Amino acid sequence: MNMDAATLWTLLLIFVRITTFMVTAPLFSGRQIPSQYKIGFSAVLSILCVGMVKEPIPSLDESIIIVLILKEFLVGIVLGMVGNILLYAVQMAGSLMDVLIGFSMASLFDPTFGTSSQLTGRMQNALALLVLLATDGHHLLIEGILTSFDWIPIQASVPAFTDGSLASFLLDCVQQMFLIGFMMAAPIIGTLFLVDVALGIIARTVPQMNLFAVFPPLKIMIHFFIYIFILPSFFYLLKILFENMFGSMYSILKIMGV
Template sequence: MDISSVWTFLLIFVRITTFMMTAPIFSGQQIPATYKIGFSAVLALLCTGAADSYQPIVENGILYLLLLKEIIVGLVLGMAAAFLFYSIQFAGQLLDFQIGFSMANLFDPTFETSTQLTGRFKNILAILFLLATDGHHLLIQGILASFDWVPLQAMLPSWMDGRISTFLLECVQQLFMIGFMMAIPIIGALFVVDVGLGILAKIVPQMNIIAIFPPIKILMHFLMYILVLPSFFYLLKILFENMFNSMHSILKIMGA
């Protein structure tokens, strides 16, 4: 390997590694860092033979700008996918706040944050669904296809015109919309339960509200969860389609 192949490998390795730091599933703490680095190195080594060798120009600082560009491309591409994946955790937080599970927090190794019970459960279901449908293969395919859209020698004209930041804001908007769509059926049912229990408390004031109401809400929560679980997987299908479409759209923006 000559010096140009070494710099080509380095640029590819930086983009893939930064993508692994932010992409869903791969960024989780359940995968050791050594495995992520090793997997990124193997992918970069495979891509080096197919990519055009980059002739480094160190004296005028272009190489350092290209390294910064590779970091930004990997981070933005991973964030475009991760933002929509965060909607699952957001939906779980809404449900846990409504049911009263928000007082019981768990550490989520995928996002490295404290999450509630329902959010963790939804996150596990989403990861299993993504793995069962080979979605992780599409994520890897997306980062490898980025070298066709954004070559190693090219700069990003969309850095300064605001197209990347605007698109990421749209991803955040979809995060809240999909999160509400996942949570609104159960939240609506629990609201009706709250109204009914409030009326019952007025009719029978001798009832111990603190002792009776929480178990009833928890029971209704799990019953509604069983009923709407098939629609949850349908929403996951829409979510993953939007996630991969977002990766394709951000590549078109950066490669334009």
């Protein structure tokens, strides 16, 4: 392949889209993956994709090239952010549980999102990533960014950035994230709420009892018992979450496609 100016500019634009996707997409954006590996993997995918582009860009003015680079930057971020928004439901559910248990006082650094998360949220996030890897979800993520070049050519404009349809869809994704997160946490939250009511009644009727010595271990024991009992439903909700995540990526390609 002759590396003329058109091919070099095409390679640059493809590299920008894939790289921005890698730094925002689920699993690949985690800080446990070194930046050198992300850049190297993006470069390899970009070189492989150059031959897939049907119409390499011709020689253009610098101003137009800058606009195209900005467009590819936004496309890659939006595609990766859609998947990450929905996956954040897993960590949000764990954080809601930990508030009622008391685990929120102990926080761990989450390398996937780059923030501090509670114990249950960190564990659920690890389980979700393991399930994503076990079901070849990372292959589907790579396939999604490669397919985006068929839906959104590198020379095409993206009207969805200005007509409001993209913003509305991202708000719908946030709504789905909260809905699935609350569904994951609802059994634990409901059970612990009833436990708090029962323990409050006991505290009023038996004031001699040492509340701080009895209640926290009891709530933790009930939490783990209920959590083990509802663990199969967690994996079922993960299945729904991943289906919505990949479906949302396909929908966002249709919205931004030309």
